[in-house]
Amino acid sequence: xxxxxxxxxxxxxxxxxxxxxxxxxxxxxxxxxxxxxxxxxxxxxxxxxxxxxxxxxxxxxxxxxxxxxxxxxxxxxxxxxxxxxxxxxxxxxxxxxxxxxxxxxxxxxxxxxxxxxxxxxxxxxxxxxxxxxxxxxxxxxxxxxxxxxxxxxxxxxxxxxxxxxxxxxxxxxxxxxxxxxxxxxxxxxxxxxxxxxxxxxxxxxxxxxxxxxxxxxxxxxxxxxxxxxxxxxxxxxxxxxxxxxxxxxxxxxxxxxxxxxxxxxxxxxxxxxxxxxxxxxxxxxxxxxxxxxxxxxxxxxxxxxxxxxxxxxxxxxxxxxxxxxxxxxxxxxxxxxxxxxxxxxxxxxxxxxxxxxxxxxxxxxxxxxxxxxxxxxx
Amino acid sequence: xxxxxxxxxxxxxxxxxxxxxxxxxxxxxxxxxxxxxxxxxxxxxxxxxxxxxxxxxxxxxxxxxxxxxxxxxxxxxxxxxxxxxxxxxxxxxxxxxxxxxxxxxxxxxxxxxxxxxxxxxxxxxxxxxxxxxxxxxxxxxxxxxxxxxxxxxxxxxxxxxxxxxxxxxxxxxxxxxxxxxxxxxxxxxxxxxxxxxxxxxxxxxxxxxxxxxxxxxxxxxxxxxxxxxxxxxxxxxxxxxxxxxxxxxxxxxxxxxxxxxxxxxxxxxxxxxxxxxxxxxxxxxxxxxxxxxxxxxxxxxxxxxxxxxxxxxxxxxxxxxxxxxxxxxxxxxxxxxxxxxxxxxxxxxxxxxxxxxxxxxxxxxxxxxxxxxxxxxx
Numbered sequence: 006x007x008x009x010x011x012x013x014x015x016x017x018x019x020x021x022x023x024x025x026x027x028x029x030x031x032x033x034x035x036x037x038x039x040x041x042x043x044x045x046x047x048x049x050x051x052x053x054x055x056x057x058x059x060x061x062x063x064x065x066x067x068x069x070x071x072x073x074x075x076x077x078x079x080x081x082x083x084x085x086x087x088x089x090x091x092x093x094x095x096x097x098x099x100x101x102x103x104x105x106x107x108x109x110x111x112x113x114x115x116x117x118x119x120x121x122x123x124x125x126x127x128x129x130x131x132x133x134x135x136x137x138x139x140x141x142x143x144x145x146x147x148x149x150x151x152x153x154x155x156x157x158x159x160x161x162x163x164x165x166x167x168x169x170x171x172x173x174x175x176x177x178x179x180x181x182x183x184x185x186x187x188x189x190x191x192x193x194x195x196x197x198x199x200x201x202x203x204x205x206x207x208x209x210x211x212x213x214x215x216x217x218x219x220x221x222x223x224x225x226x227x228x229x230x231x232x233x234x235x236x237x238x239x240x241x242x243x244x245x246x247x248x249x250x251x252x253x254x255x256x257x258x259x260x261x262x263x264x265x266x267x268x269x270x271x272x273x274x275x276x277x278x279x280x281x282x283x284x285x286x287x288x289x290x291x292x293x294x295x296x297x298x299x300x301x302x303x304x305x306x307x308x309x310x311x312x313x314x315x316x317x318x319x320x321x322x323x324x325x326x327x328x329x330x331x332x333x334x335x336x337x338x339x340x341x342x343x344x345x346x347x348x349x350x351x352x353x354x355x356x357x358x359x360x361x362x363x364x365x366x367x368x369x370x371x372x373x374x375x376x377x378x379x380x381x382x383x
Numbered sequence: 384x385x386x387x388x389x390x391x392x393x394x395x396x397x398x399x400x401x402x403x404x405x406x407x408x409x410x411x412x413x414x415x416x417x418x419x420x421x422x423x424x425x426x427x428x429x430x431x432x433x434x435x436x437x438x439x440x441x442x443x444x445x446x447x448x449x450x451x452x453x454x455x456x457x458x459x460x461x462x463x464x465x466x467x468x469x470x471x472x473x474x475x476x477x478x479x480x481x482x483x484x485x486x487x488x489x490x491x492x493x494x495x496x497x498x499x500x501x502x503x504x505x506x507x508x509x510x511x512x513x514x515x516x517x518x519x520x521x522x523x524x525x526x527x528x529x530x531x532x533x534x535x536x537x538x539x540x541x542x543x544x545x546x547x548x549x550x551x552x553x554x555x556x557x558x559x560x561x562x563x564x565x566x567x568x569x570x571x572x573x574x575x576x577x578x579x580x581x582x583x584x585x586x587x588x589x590x591x592x593x594x595x596x597x598x599x600x601x602x603x604x605x606x607x608x609x610x611x612x613x614x615x616x617x618x619x620x621x622x623x624x625x626x627x628x629x630x631x632x633x634x635x636x637x638x639x640x641x642x643x644x645x646x647x648x649x650x651x652x653x654x655x656x657x658x659x660x661x662x663x664x665x666x667x668x669x670x671x672x673x674x675x676x677x678x679x680x681x682x683x684x685x686x687x688x689x690x691x692x693x694x695x696x697x698x699x700x701x702x703x704x705x706x707x708x709x710x711x712x713x714x715x716x717x718x719x720x721x722x723x724x725x726x727x728x729x730x731x732x733x734x735x736x737x738x739x740x741x742x743x744x745x746x747x748x749x750x751x752x753x754x755x756x757x758x759x760x761x
Contacts, residue, residue: 008707024402027424028662030707030724030736046405046424284406288719303715310688329386329408337681341666346408358408 007068008032008300013054014073015042017347017356018276018292021284023047025293031300035073036063043347044073057081064090071253071299072275075102093201093252093299094274101249102274105182106147112269115248117241119269120260121185127169132162134183144168145182156218158186187268189260193227194279195242198294198304201252206294206304208287210238213258213279219356220278222374223316225286226309228367237267245272254295256280278318278356283307285343285361286314311363315370317378319346319360322353328381335380342377351381385446386410388674391432392451393420395725395734396654396670399662401425403671409678413451414441421725422451435459442468449631449677450653453480471579471630471677472652479627480652483560484525490647493626495619497647498638499563505547510540512561522546523560534596536564565646567638571605571612572657573620576672576682579630584672584682586665588616591636591657597734598656600752601694603664604687606745615645623650632673634658656696656734661685663721663739664692689741693748695756697724697738700731706759713758720755729759 015037
């Protein structure tokens with residue numbers, strides 16, 4: 006069978022597909038934005054994913070097209086499909102990862118649990134929503150937000166005027182998403198893989214710890230999640246995947262509310278930071294599973310390999326030089342930690358790697374993972 | 384620090400270094416014999432490893448040179464060292480992997496346990512050895528043998544005359560190695576990694592099952608090896624690595640004799656088929672450890688991740704086409720098996736992939752690994 010997978014985008018998610026592709030004998034070809042990106046080893050072409058000719062030429066060299074990110078324009082995605090290219094996830098699904106307003110509308114149609122939300126086109130409408138939700142809310146731009154960007158806590162109807170003005174100027178459908186400020190115990194993430202033929206596989210729900218809007222740590226499985234919570238999270242993720250026809254990996258970011266409900270926060274239709282622990286922590290990693298899913302191959306077992314797996318991101322800055330400069334210390338002091346280095350310059354605030362540690366004592370595993378990551382961030 | 388590793392040889396051992404290099408952010412560059420080899424993804428150059436200019440030019444682009452095989456001529460290895468290139472393992476160690484007579488002599492000097500052996504230059508000398516060892520023995524060419532080639536069971540002094548003639552003709556030091564026919568319970572293999580600075584790490588001793596002189600299955604750890612046997616195997620391997628100054632991975636193939644001794648059969652100074660199980664079965668795989676060792680980085684933990692890991696090779700033929708043609712069946716029926724596909728045409732008798740399964744019930748693990756591999760060999 007044909008197993009050449011084309012990945013649009015050369016970031017660390019494409020990079021981490023390479024080991025899984027090498028093991029399974031899958032030919033992985035990356036369309037990278039620039040030379041020397043994280044996935045450069047598999048860079049088959051370099052070009053702009055917003056250029057239809059670039060993307061079409063790349064697609065002709067592969068059996069299936071998938072993604073490192075969700076930013077390829079709908080018109081190009083639909084052109085690929087019209088040309089008979091297998092695109093996973095497809096444009097009809099990616100639409101909901103690209104536009105938070107459409108996502109909220111669709112999830113609401115599907116009867117899935119989401120925070121109270123509204124589409125607001127001006128400060129007056131925002132004011133109405135604030136009045137109905139205790140005077141505080143979260144405003145999100147429908148498009149282009151990630152890692153906390155495009156998200157703002159507001160307590161006054163004029164707190165988003167600059168965004169309303171910008172939206173009016175750029176001629177897009179000028180609306181913002183406003184959501185209730187959810188009071189939550191913690192944030193969770195549920196990963197699911199889905200094949201075009203419909204088979205799905207879920208991993209145990211994980212707990213994610215965010216810092217400054219960026220994922221900092223992941224604990225797999227989420228503590229005290231066995232039973233009802235795990236079943237509910239898995240059911241929600243499968244209903245989302247089936248409901249919007251996701252193919253490949255889907256990550257559903259969830260709030261566990263103070264009153265014990267699960268509400269859907271965000272969706273990511275690709276391997277996701279909350280699943281990096283699975284490289285060592287699961288029988289089948291999210292990267293291998295993504296490749297299997299987009300090729301419509303049978304999905305692998307998602308059993309945990311350790312009672313606990315903890316992933317801690319390595320964020321760039323203040324350290325200078327390369328992460329490898331710290332290897333003599335990090336690897337000597339932490340022989341069981343699995344260090345992942347994305348080959349990116351460690352600029353402040355940038356995700357440049359991660360550490361995963363597995364074991365049976367959660368406190369020890371958390372300590373070891375944090376201590377290893379800290380060596381790279383002194 | 385500098386972490387560009389050059390690998391001479393483009394086979395599956397180089398290929399399986401790629402995932403470890405990607406994870407650790409090590410720049411791996413392969414000098415492949417031809418286009419489209421197993422390690423083609425990392426092929427930085429294509430050329431003949433017996434051509435000094437080709438090898439020297441390649442070496443100038445990397446921080447350390449290591450190997451997929453042991454066939455690079457001594458003169459070229461020594462030229463690299465003379466030019467100041469870091470070569471691991473170095474020529475003084477590789478010599479003993481390249482020449483079985485020198486290996487036997489050196490191991491005997493080191494007081495390590497080996498079968499009775501002799502250097503024989505003609506049929507008369509072979510006859511003397513046969514007379515002293517019950518009329519049967521194993522004759523090996525000193526150079527160029529692998530996977531059973533260059534090894535012959537003899538029971539008459541003239542059974543190796545063709546080899547004596549060939550040796551005389553090719554002008555090499557015209558001697559053969561003759562060894563006693565060891566009566567053994569089973570074959571074992573002990574892996575050890577050693578850094579230039581001297582740190583060593585050992586894995587649990589494994590049992591290897593050979594078919595037609597080729598490794599067919601590996602059970603890790605070797606059943607009933609805990610305690611004395613494991614300690615003795617590890618001690619032997621460390622004494623070999625220290626005694627001949629191996630840097631990188633060393634595999635020591637051992638006979639467990641019917642009277643309970645361990646005798647050294649062969650040495651391999653590179654990642655070895657008997658260690659493929661470690662990709663999933665150990666906290667640190669032999670491929671990651673090899674990269675750490677040749678870069679003189681601290682070695683990783685070698686704890687087993689499952690009570691039992693079993694590796695079964697996938698040998699080419701009679702099936703046609705690519706291994707991936709069997710994925711719809713193999714992956715559906717065996718969701719926990721880890722399939723490794725070397726991207727090689729499945730010619731009869733050729734190692735084209737392997738399967739590793741881990742678990743707590745050895746019988747189930749062996750069954751599952753064999754059943755998965757069998758899907759590719761119908």
